[in-house]
Amino acid sequence: MNKIAAIIGGGVIGGGWAARFLLNGWDVRVFDPDPEAERKIGEVLDNARRSLPGLSDVPLPPEGALSFHEEIGDAVDSAIWIQESVPERLDLKLKVYQSLQEACDPEAIIGSSTSGFKPSELQEGALRPEQIVVTHPFNPVYLLPLIELVPTDKNAPDLIERAKELLTSVGFFPLHVKKEIDAHIADRFLEAVWREALWLVKDGIATTEEIDEAIRMGFGIRWAQMGLFETYRVAGGEAGMRHFMAQFGPALKWPWTKLMDVPEFTDELVDMIADQSDAQSGMHSIRELERIRDNNLVGMMRALKAQNYGAGAVLNQHDAALKPGALPTLDQADLSQPILTLSRAVPLDWTDYNGHMNEAKYLEAFAAATDRFMEIIGCDMEYIATGGSYFTAENHIRYMQETHAGSRIECRTQMLLGQGKKLHVFHSMYEGETLLATGESFLLHVSLESRRPSPPSPEIEAAMARIAEAQAGLPYPEGAGAAIRRPA
Ligand SMILES: NC(=O)C1=CN([C@@H]2O[C@H](COP(=O)(O)OP(=O)(O)OC[C@H]3O[C@@H](n4cnc5c(N)ncnc54)[C@H](O)[C@@H]3O)[C@@H](O)[C@H]2O)C=CC1
Numbered sequence: 001m002n003k004i005a006a007i008i009g010g011g012v013i014g015g016g017w018a019a020r021f022l023l024n025g026w027d028v029r030v031f032d033p034d035p036e037a038e039r040k041i042g043e044v045l046d047n048a049r050r051s052l053p054g055l056s057d058v059p060l061p062p063e064g065a066l067s068f069h070e071e072i073g074d075a076v077d078s079a080i081w082i083q084e085s086v087p088e089r090l091d092l093k094l095k096v097y098q099s100l101q102e103a104c105d106p107e108a109i110i111g112s113s114t115s116g117f118k119p120s121e122l123q124e125g126a127l128r129p130e131q132i133v134v135t136h137p138f139n140p141v142y143l144l145p146l147i148e149l150v151p152t153d154k155n156a157p158d159l160i161e162r163a164k165e166l167l168t169s170v171g172f173f174p175l176h177v178k179k180e181i182d183a184h185i186a187d188r189f190l191e192a193v194w195r196e197a198l199w200l201v202k203d204g205i206a207t208t209e210e211i212d213e214a215i216r217m218g219f220g221i222r223w224a225q226m227g228l229f230e231t232y233r234v235a236g237g238e239a240g241m242r243h244f245m246a247q248f249g250p251a252l253k254w255p256w257t258k259l260m261d262v263p264e265f266t267d268e269l270v271d272m273i274a275d276q277s278d279a280q281s282g283m284h285s286i287r288e289l290e291r292i293r294d295n296n297l298v299g300m301m302r303a304l305k306a307q308n309y310g311a312g313a314v315l316n317q318h319d320a321a322l323k324p325g326a327l328p329t330l331d332q333a334d335l336s337q338p339i340l341t342l343s344r345a346v347p348l349d350w351t352d353y354n355g356h357m358n359e360a361k362y363l364e365a366f367a368a369a370t371d372r373f374m375e376i377i378g379c380d381m382e383y384i385a386t387g388g389s390y391f392t393a394e395n396h397i398r399y400m401q402e403t404h405a406g407s408r409i410e411c412r413t414q415m416l417l418g419q420g421k422k423l424h425v426f427h428s429m430y431e432g433e434t435l436l437a438t439g440e441s442f443l444l445h446v447s448l449e450s451r452r453p454s455p456p457s458p459e460i461e462a463a464m465a466r467i468a469e470a471q472a473g474l475p476y477p478e479g480a481g482a483a484i485r486r487p488a
C-alpha cells in the first residue's frame with residue numbers, strides 16, 4: 001500500500017508538494033476550499049511530470065493516486081505526512097491546525113511551509129504541539145531539494161529523525177535548522193538581496209533586467225554550486241578564507257548596502273518595478289516562464305549530478321536509494337526473452353528544437369543499456385578494475401517513433417552473439433507497447449592494459465553461454481543487420 005500525504009492548501013507551494021509526493025509513489029489527498037484548486041494542481045503536475053522523473057537515471061516508483069476532499073478530516077485520514085501550505089497568516093494557520101488535529105493520526109507529522117513564522121509560534125495553543133514542525137520548501141518544490149526543517153524542543157528526536165527520513169525518501173535535502181529564527185536561514189538572504197535590489201531600482205541605478213543580469217551572469221551561477229563560504233574560500237587564493245576576510249572584511253563597514261532600510265512601496269515605485277518587469281519578461285506567460293525555469297534547472301542540476309556536487313550529489317543519493325530492484329540481475333531475469341536493461345524517464349535536456357528526444361540521446365540510452373548488459377554478464381566495475389572490459393566497435397540506430405520529455409522508456413536486449421571476445425546485442429526501446437527505436441551494437445572484449453582484443457573471464461563466457469541457450473528460440477529481430485541502402 002502506498003504511503004499517504006495530506007496537502008492542506010493546494011496553491012503554488014501545496015501543488016508542488018503534491019507533485020513531489022505523487023511522482024515518488026505516494027497517494028495524495030488535498031483539502032483546499034478554492035474551486036479552482038484541482039485545475040491549478042493539475043497544471044503544476046503537468047510541469048512536474050515533464051521535469052522531475054527525468055532528473056533520475058533510474059525509474060521513479062509508479063505515480064500515486066490523487067484525490068480532492070471537501071472536509072479537512074477526510075483529507076488527513078490515514079495520512080502519515082500532513083503538509084500545511086495555506087496563506088502566510090498566523091491566525092489562519094493556527095485555525096487550520098485546530099481542525100486537522102481533531103481528525104488526524106497523533107503519530108502523523110504536520111509540516112508547515114511557512115516562509116517566516118517560527119515553529120514555536122505555530123505550536124502555540126495547538127492540541128498536540130509536538131506534532132508540528134516547519135518544513136520550508138523552495139519553488140518549484142517538485143525540483144528543488146532544500147527543505148528547512150525547523151523543530152522546537154517540543155518535538156521528540158524520533159519525530160525529527162522520521163521527518164528527515166521521509167523527506168529524503170522523496171528526494172528532498174532536509175537541512176536541520178537547530179535554532180529557530182524568523183524566516184529561518186535562506187529567506188533572510190533572499191530578503192536582504194530583495195531589499196537592496198528595490199533600492200537600486202528606486203534610486204535609478206539599475207533596471208530590473210540589469211539586476212537580473214548581474215545575478216545570473218555571475219555570482220548566481222557560482223552560488224548554485226558552491227554557495228557563499230566555499231566560493232569565498234577559493235576567492236582568498238592559496239591563503240583561503242583568512243586572507244579573504246582580511247582583504248574584504250573592512251569593506252563591510254563602508255556604506256555599500258542600505259542594510260535594514262526598506263523603500264516605501266509608493267504607487268510610483270510599484271509602477272516602476274512592474275513596468276520594468278513587463279518590459280523585461282512580459283513577452284512570456286507565467287506558464288512559459290515556469291517551463292523556461294524548469295528547463296534551466298534540470299540542465300544545471302543534471303550537470304551537477306555528473307560532478308556529484310551540491311544538489312547533484314543529493315540527486316545521485318536519491319537514485320542510489322531507488323536503484324535496487326529497478327533492473328533485473330542475471331538470476332532474476334527471464335533469460336528466454338530480451339532482458340530489461342534500461343528503464344527511465346526522458347530528461348528535459350534530452351529534447352531539442354524539434355520538441356522531441358534528440359537523436360544523439362538515443363545513443364546515450366542504448367549505451368546505458370549496453371553498460372547494464374555488461375553488468376548482467378559480469379563485466380561490472382569490480383571486473384573492469386581487474387583490467388578487462390568491452391569496447392564498442394560498431395553501432396546502428398533506427399528511429400521509429402517520437403518521444404518526449406518525461407515519457408517513460410524501456411530497453412529490452414537480445415544477445416545475437418556472445419562468444420569469445422565478440423558480443424553482439426540488439427536493443428529495442430519502447431514506451432509502453434510502442435516500439436520507439438532499435439539500437440544494434442557490436443563489441444569486443446579488450447585488455448585495458450594492451451588496449452587490444454582479449455578473451456573475457458570464464459565467468460563472463462559462462463553467463464553469455466547461459467543467455468545464448470535461453471534466447472536460442474527467439475526469432476532474429478526484424479531490422480538486425482540492416483544498413484542505409486545505397487541510393488538507386
Ligand atoms: N510562493 C512561494 O514562493 C513560497 C511560499 N511559501 C509558503 O507557503 C505557504 C503557501 O504559499 P503559496 O502557495 O504561495 O500561496 P497560494 O496563495 O498560492 O496558496 C494558498 C492556498 O491555500 C488555500 N487556502 C486558503 N485557506 C485555506 C484553508 N483554510 N484550508 C485549506 N486551504 C486554504 C488557498 O485557496 C490557496 O489555494 C505560505 O505559508 C508561504 O509563506 C514557502 C515557500 C515559497
Ligand SMILES: C[N+](C)(C)CC(=O)CC(=O)[O-]
Pocket residue numbers: 115137138139187190
Ligand atoms: C517569497 N518567499 C519568501 C515566499 C520565498 C520563499 O519562501 C522561498 C522561495 O522559494 O524563494
